[in-house]
Amino acid sequence: MLIVMEWDWLNDHLRAVLNTLYYTPMGEFMRTSTWAWPTFESLHFIGMSLLAGTIVMFDLRLLGFARAVPVRALHRLIPFGIAGFLVNMLTGICFICATPDQYLFNAAFRWKVIFIVIAGLNVMFFYTRVFRRLEAFSAENVAPPLPARLVGGISLGAWIGVMSAGRLLTFFRP
Amino acid sequence: MDAFFSWVEGWPLGVWLREEPTIWAFPFVLILHTVGLAFLVGANVAIDFRALGGAPGVPLVSMRRYYRAMWAGFWVNAVSGVLLLIAYPTKALTNPLFYLKLLLIAVGLVLANAIRGYVFGGAVGAGATAPRRLRVLAAASLAIWAASITAGRLLAYTCTRLMVDASC
Numbered sequence: 613m614l615i616v617m618e619w620d621w622l623n624d625h626l627r628a629v630l631n632t633l634y635y636t637p638m639g640e641f642m643r644t645s646t647w648a649w650p651t652f653e654s655l656h657f658i659g660m661s662l663l664a665g666t667i668v669m670f671d672l673r674l675l676g677f678a679r680a681v682p683v684r685a686l687h688r689l690i691p692f693g694i695a696g697f698l699v700n701m702l703t704g705i706c707f708i709c710a711t712p713d714q715y716l717f718n719a720a721f722r723w724k725v726i727f728i729v730i731a732g733l734n735v736m737f738f739y740t741r742v743f744r745r746l747e748a749f750s751a752e753n754v755a756p757p758l759p760a761r762l763v764g765g766i767s768l769g770a771w772i773g774v775m776s777a778g779r780l781l782t783f784f785r786p
Numbered sequence: 787m788d789a790f791f792s793w794v795e796g797w798p799l800g801v802w803l804r805e806e807p808t809i810w811a812f813p814f815v816l817i818l819h820t821v822g823l824a825f826l827v828g829a830n831v832a833i834d835f836r837a838l839g840g841a842p843g844v845p846l847v848s849m850r851r852y853y854r855a856m857w858a859g860f861w862v863n864a865v866s867g868v869l870l871l872i873a874y875p876t877k878a879l880t881n882p883l884f885y886l887k888l889l890l891i892a893v894g895l896v897l898a899n900a901i902r903g904y905v906f907g908g909a910v911g912a913g914a915t916a917p918r919r920l921r922v923l924a925a926a927s928l929a930i931w932a933a934s935i936t937a938g939r940l941l942a943y944t945c946t947r948l949m950v951d952a953s954c
Contacts (some may be wrong), residue, residue: 650942654936654939654940657936658932661824661828661935664824664831665827665829665830665834669831669852672852672855677851678850678851678852680848680849681851685844686844687841688842688843688844689836689840689841692840752848771824772821775824776821778820779813779816779817780813780817783813
C-alpha cells in the first residue's frame, strides 16, 4: 500500500536525520561533558527571560495593559527578545543533537514547535498589518485597536504555550 | 529532620502531586513555576533595560503597571514553589543550593523595591538617562535574577536525596 510505503520512506529518512544529529561534535560534547547540559539549560531559561522581558511585556501593552507606556518607544526593546530567542534556538539545537530521539518522537516537542510557528506567523502579521499603526495608539490612555489586541493575545498565548510544552518534554519522552 | 521530612512526604497533597499520573498534578505545577518566572523576571528585565538605556523614549514612570505583572508572577511562584516543596521536601531542604536560591530571590526583591522608588517617583523622563545609582541597581538586578535562575536550574543536578528513603 502506498501509505505504508511512504511511511517507511519517512521513517528511513527520519532515522538518517537522527543519526546525523547524534554524531555531530555538538551532540557528542553535550553527552560527554558533565556541566554542558546544566549550563545550557540555565542559558535556555535566561534566554526565555529576555524574551519574556521584551516580547511578553510588549504583548501585554498591545492588549491594553500598562497603557501609559508609549508603545512605539517600547518596541526598541524587541531586539533583546530576538537575541534571547536566538540563544534558545542554539541551546535547543544542542539538546536535540545530544538525544535527537528524545525530541523527534516526543508529543510535547511537536506542540512546542507548533506554538513557535504560530508565534512566528503572528510576528509576520504584526509587521505587515499593525507595526505602522503603532503611533496611533502610542499616546497614553488610547485603547489599542482590535488587530493590535489580537496580535498581543496570540503572541502571549503562543509563548505561554511554548514554555508549557517545553516544561512537559520530560513527561512525554519516548 | 528526617522525621519532619517523612511526615511532610506523607501529606495527601504531596502524595497526590507525586503519584497522580496526569499532567495536571506535578507537571502543571512546574508549568506554573516557569510561566510565573517569565512574568516576575520579565517585568524586572523590562524596567532594568529601560533604566540601562534601552528604549530611551519610554518614561520610566510609565512602566509602573509592570510591577503588577511582577507581583502576579511572584505570587504564582511562591504558591507553586511551596507545592513543589510539599511534593519533595527532602530534595530541596537537604540541598545547600536551595537556600542560596532563596537568598538570591530575596536580594532580587529588595533591588526591585529600591528601583520601584525611582519608577514611581517619576525619576527618568522620555529621552532622559537614568542616574548612576539607578543604573547600578538595574545591572545588579539583572545579574541577581540570572543567578537565581541558574541556582534553580542546577537544583536538579546537585540534589543528593530525592526523598527520605531515596537518593537523587
